[in-house]
Amino acid sequence: MIIDKNTAKNDVLTKTYIGIILISLCLLNIVFASFFSVEILKFLPKKIDLSFTFIIGLIGLHLIRSEKSDIKFIHYINTNTNNNNFNGFLTLCILLLILITIPPVINWFILDANFTGDSKDACTGSGACWTYIKVWMRRFVYGMYPNEEHWRINLSFFLVVGLGLIGIFARGQLRKFITLYYVIIYPIIAFLVIYFLISGGSFNLVWVETGAWGGLSLTFIVSFFCLIFCFPVGMLLALGRRSSLPTITYFSVCFIEFWRGVPLITVLFMSAVMFPLFLPEGVFVDKLVMVIIAISLFEAAYVAEVIRGGLQALPRGQYDAAKSLGMGYWRMYIFVILPQALKLVIPGIANTFLALVKDTPLIFVVGLLEIVGMLNMAKTNPKWLGFAMEGYIFAGIIFWIICYSMSKYSQKLELKFKTDR
Amino acid sequence: MKKIVPQIITLLLIILVFAFFTFNANVNMSNRGMEFGYGFLKRAASFDIQFSLIEYSRESTYGRAYLVGLLNTLLVAFSGIIFATFLGLIFGIARLSKNLLINKFAAFYVEFFRNLPLLLQLFFWYYAALRILPLPHETNGFYNFYMTIKSLYTPSLIWENLDVFLYLLGFSIILIFIINNYFKKIQENKGKQYPILLISLIILFIIPSFAFIFGISSIDIEYPVYKQLSKTSGTFIGGLAIPPEFIALFLALSLYTGTFIAENVRAGIEGISKGQKEAAASSGLTQKQILNLVVLPQALRIIIPPTTNQYLNLTKNSSLAAAIAYPDIVLVFAGTALMQTGRAIEIVSITMATYLSISLAISAFMNYYNKKVAITEK
Numbered sequence: 001m002i003i004d005k006n007t008a009k010n011d012v013l014t015k016t017y018i019g020i021i022l023i024s025l026c027l028l029n030i031v032f033a034s035f036f037s038v039e040i041l042k043f044l045p046k047k048i049d050l051s052f053t054f055i056i057g058l059i060g061l062h063l064i065r066s067e068k069s070d071i072k073f074i075h076y077i078n079t080n081t082n083n084n085n086f087n088g089f090l091t092l093c094i095l096l097l098i099l100i101t102i103p104p105v106i107n108w109f110i111l112d113a114n115f116t117g118d119s120k121d122a123c124t125g126s127g128a129c130w131t132y133i134k135v136w137m138r139r140f141v142y143g144m145y146p147n148e149e150h151w152r153i154n155l156s157f158f159l160v161v162g163l164g165l166i167g168i169f170a171r172g173q174l175r176k177f178i179t180l181y182y183v184i185i186y187p188i189i190a191f192l193v194i195y196f197l198i199s200g201g202s203f204n205l206v207w208v209e210t211g212a213w214g215g216l217s218l219t220f221i222v223s224f225f226c227l228i229f230c231f232p233v234g235m236l237l238a239l240g241r242r243s244s245l246p247t248i249t250y251f252s253v254c255f256i257e258f259w260r261g262v263p264l265i266t267v268l269f270m271s272a273v274m275f276p277l278f279l280p281e282g283v284f285v286d287k288l289v290m291v292i293i294a295i296s297l298f299e300a301a302y303v304a305e306v307i308r309g310g311l312q313a314l315p316r317g318q319y320d321a322a323k324s325l326g327m328g329y330w331r332m333y334i335f336v337i338l339p340q341a342l343k344l345v346i347p348g349i350a351n352t353f354l355a356l357v358k359d360t361p362l363i364f365v366v367g368l369l370e371i372v373g374m375l376n377m378a379k380t381n382p383k384w385l386g387f388a389m390e391g392y393i394f395a396g397i398i399f400w401i402i403c404y405s406m407s408k409y410s411q412k413l414e415l416k417f418k419t420d421r
Numbered sequence: 422m423k424k425i426v427p428q429i430i431t432l433l434l435i436i437l438v439f440a441f442f443t444f445n446a447n448v449n450m451s452n453r454g455m456e457f458g459y460g461f462l463k464r465a466a467s468f469d470i471q472f473s474l475i476e477y478s479r480e481s482t483y484g485r486a487y488l489v490g491l492l493n494t495l496l497v498a499f500s501g502i503i504f505a506t507f508l509g510l511i512f513g514i515a516r517l518s519k520n521l522l523i524n525k526f527a528a529f530y531v532e533f534f535r536n537l538p539l540l541l542q543l544f545f546w547y548y549a550a551l552r553i554l555p556l557p558h559e560t561n562g563f564y565n566f567y568m569t570i571k572s573l574y575t576p577s578l579i580w581e582n583l584d585v586f587l588y589l590l591g592f593s594i595i596l597i598f599i600i601n602n603y604f605k606k607i608q609e610n611k612g613k614q615y616p617i618l619l620i621s622l623i624i625l626f627i628i629p630s631f632a633f634i635f636g637i638s639s640i641d642i643e644y645p646v647y648k649q650l651s652k653t654s655g656t657f658i659g660g661l662a663i664p665p666e667f668i669a670l671f672l673a674l675s676l677y678t679g680t681f682i683a684e685n686v687r688a689g690i691e692g693i694s695k696g697q698k699e700a701a702a703s704s705g706l707t708q709k710q711i712l713n714l715v716v717l718p719q720a721l722r723i724i725i726p727p728t729t730n731q732y733l734n735l736t737k738n739s740s741l742a743a744a745i746a747y748p749d750i751v752l753v754f755a756g757t758a759l760m761q762t763g764r765a766i767e768i769v770s771i772t773m774a775t776y777l778s779i780s781l782a783i784s785a786f787m788n789y790y791n792k793k794v795a796i797t798e799k
Contacts, residue, residue, distance in 0.1 A: 081521050081522050087523070091520060245424055245427060245431075251431060251435060262737070262780075263738065263740040266772055273759065278442040354536075357538075358537075360538075364540075388544075393545075400536050400537055403535075403536035404536045407536060
């Protein structure tokens with residue numbers, strides 16, 4: 001019996017070793033072929049090369065599969081990626097896909113890419129031309145804003161961020177005013193900072209018209225202001241939709257459903273070509289202001305629906321309790337209902353803000369060029385033709401980092417508030 | 422009294438704002454010699470549209486141009502919805518896989534495409550990715566499919582008596598509905614089960630194929646043929662030419678929306694508690710029955726409402742077509758037609774009303790569905 005057990009164990013071991021050898025052969029072949037362009041299996045006819053390697057790998061995965069392996073690493077592989085034939089097949093597919101795509105991507109991104117120089121002629125390699133990004137960097141970040149005035153944008157950016165972070169350090173008595181600060185005072189200060197510093201015209205600063213603003217800084221400005229404005233409007237709309245007064249309810253419902261029913265691009269079209277007709281003669285509203293108002297109203301409708309969800313989720317007892325304490329409508333909402341409801345909907349609001357940031361490139365419709373718009377302009381520059389790919393990848397990386405960190409943060413908040421209740 | 426005053430004030434405010442805007446619009450329009458009216462829809466449009474599903478020429482009216490744009494929007498939205506659903510299903514299920522690699526791969530897809538602005542993706546596909554494709558005379562083709570920088574040329578089907586086939590198809594779908602309801606009743610009353618899916622599929626295949634069996638309709642396949650125009654240029658003739666604008670829009674929309682649908686699918690399947698499956702298993706249902714009778718109906722109840730919302734978003738996002746010159750309703754109507762006629766109010770309002778009615782129709786359907794599948798508590 002003991003001998004039998006041992007032979008069985010040995011059998012499994014041999015199978016595992018053969019399997020490991022086959023898999024490594026398969027992976028090695030692919031790695032050599034894709035990284036160093038050396039084909040180990042050259043002696044085979046060319047047609048069956050890839051499929052042959054694939055089959056070798058599959059057989060290998062089949063051989064190492066067992067209920068419980070003594071080798072820890074094999075056991076880990078078996079439980080996580082190789083628990084049946086179908087999963088083994090998919091695992092191998094994904095591995096091959098990764099191994100085949102990585103080398104050309106790395107080559108294009110880094111190894112064959114050009115980083116030096118300051119004109120198109122510097123880009124001779126077959127890879128990416130990061131020189132293009134380097135040369136255009138200022139335009140991508142600041143738009144057509146005059147070069148010698150860039151410090152104004154930087155300064156106001158730091159001021160706005162710094163003022164925003166103040167709330168974290170508030171302690172004791174000051175914490176009472178934190179909501180007031182963020183909802184009313186902070187937006188006003190931020191507006192004044194951006195108006196006087198970036199726009200200029202007073203304090204010996206040169207006036208820069210909004211048409212010259214652009215690039216990444218415009219993306220930030222537009223998303224920042226829309227974010228600040230859409231929140232209170234959305235909150236009022238949500239309250240209006242749940243109001244007991246029919247006119248206000250109907251108005252809110254119509255307003256919300258209208259904005260939610262049309263695409264943002266038509267809203268921007270409307271603000272650009274139709275809205276000027278509705279203004280009194282001689283009144284002129286700046287393009288940027290119009291765009292910010294349009295996007296804020298548009299996003300406010302979405303925010304309103306999210307907040308309404310939070311209001312509905314609160315138990316009736318909260319309303320009754322507040323009323324029985326003799327609170328009026330506004331006192332009840334401000335001190336009892338909204339603080340709880342808003343806490344519930346923070347993830348939803350964060351998602352709406354995320355959508356807002358992703359929607360900002362659409363302002364190209366009215367002729368404002370934020371970073372994607374600047375890319376499109378740079379791409380058509382006769383001196384720099386043919387680098388569209390690099391530009392979009394550059395902008396993509398920036399947007400991805402912003403949006404990914406925002407969504408991770410909102411997920412974290414979601415988890416945090418879940419445990420609270 | 423306390424309730425009437427605020428209402429009157431809001432009403433007055435709304436009326437005042439509207440009156441203010443209408444008054445201004447009137448003054449402005451009369452100053453510029455413009456008239457309000459929809460009569461322009463019957464005038465000849467006299468501009469070309471690159472890609473159209475119905476017959477359209479320069480002599481056609483603005484109304485016809487509107488229709489062309491609307492159909493193009495619906496076409497890209499419809500095909501995008503189908504592909505996005507497909508992607509969403511696959512990656513949503515893949516995210517629940519026990520296989521670590523597949524799980525991470527699906528997570529990578531979702532996180533990657535969800536966190537990039539749709540417009541950026543669209544530009545990437547149109548201006549960067551699809552521009553690498555070869556010129557017509559350099560392409561080799563893949564089983565009569567030719568990917569070129571100008572278009573994707575595919576074989577096209579030439580139908581004879583297509584309508585007979587479509588009638589039969591419609592008839593079989595109605596038949597399937599009736600039979601499904603009938604079997605459902607039997608199941609509810611007697612607990613007996615029939616292979617509904619198999620029967621439906623058989624009906625769906627057999628009845629329309631009568632059209633071919635009896636020789637009423639027939640299909641011919643037309644292949645794209647390369648034609649040399651000069652030494653260094655050529656083009657394809659015949660077959661179906663799908664413009665790169667459509668492909669870029671289709672890819673961007675479906676890859677972007679697919680991520681959201683994948684998350685919905687995952688949430689739906691995860692949302693069913695383990696107890697449900699265990700209860701079903703302990704009452705003697707087989708694995709297949711558990712999936713069909715317990716898991717799927719409940720999962721669909723969670724998945725469908727947010728997914729309909731995503732379909733709606735996809736339809737609205739298809740308006741980004743204007744950025745890459747795919748002739749959808751925004752580009753054709755709110756773009757070219759508006760430039761030519763200068764009738765901003767009429768055209769923008771028609772465009773918005775179109776989108777509004779599409780989304781209201783879809784949300785009405787969703788409300789109906791929600792009511793239908795909602796758990797009726799006794």
